[in-house]
Amino acid sequence: MHDELAELREAYALESAEMLAEVESALLTLESAPAIGDDFNRFFRAIHTIKGSSGIVGADQVESFCHALEHLLVRIREDGIPLSSDLVSLFLQCHDHIKTLVVFFEKGSTELPSRHSQLTALIANWQPLPPPDASSDAELPESDPSVTAEETVSGQSGAAQKVVRIDAQKLDQLINLVVELVTATSELESHIKRLSDSASLESASSVSLLVKKIQERAMVFRMVPVGDLFRRFQRLVHDLSAASGKKIQLATAGLETELDKVLAERLREPLVHLIRNAIDHGIELPSERQALGKPSTGLISMNAFQETGCIVIEVQDDGRGISRERVLRRAVERGLIRPFETADRDPLALIFEPGFSTMEEATMLSGRGVGMDVVKRTIEELRGKIEVRSTEGQGTTFQLRLPLSLALIDGFMVAVGSEYYILPMEQVDETIDLPPESSEELLQRGYLNIRGEALPCLDLRSITTPDTIPPLSRFAVVIRQEGRRVGLAVDQLVGEVKAVIKPLGRLYRDARIISGATILGDGAIALILDLPELLRLYGENCIASP
Template sequence: MDAEKLDKLINLVGELVTAGAGTSLLADNLGDSALNESVSVLNSLLEAVRDAALELRMVAIGATFSRFQRVVRDIAHELDKEIELVINGAETELDKSVIEKIGDPLTHLVRNAIDHGIESPAIRVAAGKPEKGTITLNAYHDSGNIVIEVSDDGKGLDPEIIRAKAIEKQLLDENAVLSRDELLNLIFEPGFSTASQVSNLSGRGVGMDVVKRNISELRGRVEILSQIGQGSTMRIILPLTLAIIDGFIIGVADEQFVVPLDAVQECLELKKLPDNPVDAPYFNLRGQVLPLIYLRHCLGIEGRYPARQNVVVVQSGGTSAGLVVDCLLGEFQTVIKPLGKLFSEVGCISGSTILGNGSVALILDIHGLIDTMMGEEQLLLQ
């Protein structure tokens, strides 16, 4: 199917979703039960049309993975290394527009794994490893996201070597205190390279920063898992689609925001108990400590406090947190509108949408919010 025709269909479905939300709002205000029932049927059909239209844009990632067979073979031959490529999850589907934009970042990660990750046959044998190295491409769905992993069984990333190189290239102060994960993430800094000499494949310090930027533009993120001597895994986490998602609307003062429904676990009332005082940083959730994010403070929103507040329990990347909000406004099919460059540095906002009443609501980036919260906590502890 022609890509332009498909994009036009998705855009029209998006406008239908917005118009349907407006009709639902009017029907609720009128209070006519027959009209509400009719609108409910219409919205269920609209949701089915939306899902069917989005399925047309879904493409298996196997074709993208398969083209790396030749890349691995050619570069391994050039570097006198023996490497096998293993592909898992080739049937996993994701949005066609994401497939088109993920090719270059994946290529760089695979080349990096061959050049920096996998050791030469002699070194591998001396370390008690098989002479032939293995690079694995894996894809799977997780909580409304698609996860793509590029793994190798090479030497892994050494945080101390990364630290020394970052200090040498003046990317890091020698007195700076960083966690292991923060040191590993230095490889995404512009100009960073651990290569001892410049070659056709590496040493220029250009690449990993571009990989991170390209993935961020897709509203995704990169995580690094590495063990010295055992190998590394670059994990890319991307939204399943860039067009329409199911959202949950929350209100803070006079502002409304959308949380991706896949990230929402449950909603609770924030009770002012002795073990949960006003503006407490944590909440006692059935015996578990739940960090709280006060959106009013985090986003600088002014306005009267309500008689009671609510906690929306969200999860991202295995970390849970509670968003403290004024009111809960229910589910909503969200047509994602991209933000301009003015918002490119705002880590806790991933996009915007138009609500049924015509007003604009910002879509929250849950992972960005949790990262921001963790960063502020670390600053307070220092």
């Protein structure tokens, strides 16, 4: 009989460890994609199994805690409460707590872990709606106070805020429809203009105005506070610093800064990579830090803020910094540059080169075979930029600049022949009138003399080859790309536009210099130019000449 009991308890120890591992793996997946689905069910089943087995072996505290948790999970599933990152992090705490409870049971301890009553109360009293002043558990933008405040029906002072939770997917569908509506309305408006019926035109204009307002409001729905994204990194830093034997604190700032929901999702991986890098290569071991006169706990800070038309995210560490000498040496070893080139290259820019980091030197922490080149590519796909600053011995800062919205572009519109093109506003430096003779000079030599500056110049006509003859007076838009100024000759300057980006149809699939399109008020199409790609493909034409 005693043997049987011992055997049972041994099986329980194994099984609960296995189930807790299952819980953690399910939760870590849920952390990146919180949804009631397979992973939630996996989590649910494992908790249920732990509860059942705990009851069998007499681990009463584990059983009752799992029972309370299961009760909450049933509520979430049956009431269709959306999973938020805050909920998932609460579940991770529960996971850790159950683990401790099991250990206490195995040791035969009659005591309870310190957080027991606090956590038990938390899961028993958990409510889906946070008070308006509490830090939001927003996964959906609706539960973010700054958004809901705007949407709240005001009037009665002191009335409770009304928060409606909506499935993010349904919201996306609605926003897509609104974008279609904007296009359809401007088409309708341009048809009505031709009828010259003033009454129809007047109502069409007011419809169009309303639609534009709806669009502006709808775009706000897509915005989520960056805090939702940042909060997930606390555990990562916590777990990884424990694993690496380093002491690290994560400080976050600018949590209320809003960014596009899709952008927030796409940024997760690159940020994980930057954080892993900071932990692995940046922050030193406590003993090493003390010897250098630094505080033994390293600091990683994540900061977000808005700056004219873009959102800036910085990941900073106070570790050892990047050694330029080592970077150059490795770049030569890897064959990225030749030894005699070392003097002309910015060493820090080399870390973004494909092939700079390799599997062999990658460690347990940052080594997933993903290098900084992948981080850079992801950021660029999002129409963003990444820069690195580093001081040896003092630390490294990565700065990410991203557009506020993936659906809208602040652009500068130009025309060539009868075609309209949009350049991203943040890359436009200035515009210049081109006298007729300079057009000739441009075509022949590929550069312009602008106030004594030899400006490399590219004629958009030579790329788009319109079938109209060039007008007598033309213009150049000076764009900035990776610190370099390049002129782009065009026929006409139209002006600043805020455009809704539509994905390209089949027709333009192979046109790599076009990143998207937008439909203008009169139903005409304007193409959005991908300037980095344009300069990559045609840049030599104008750089090599002088």
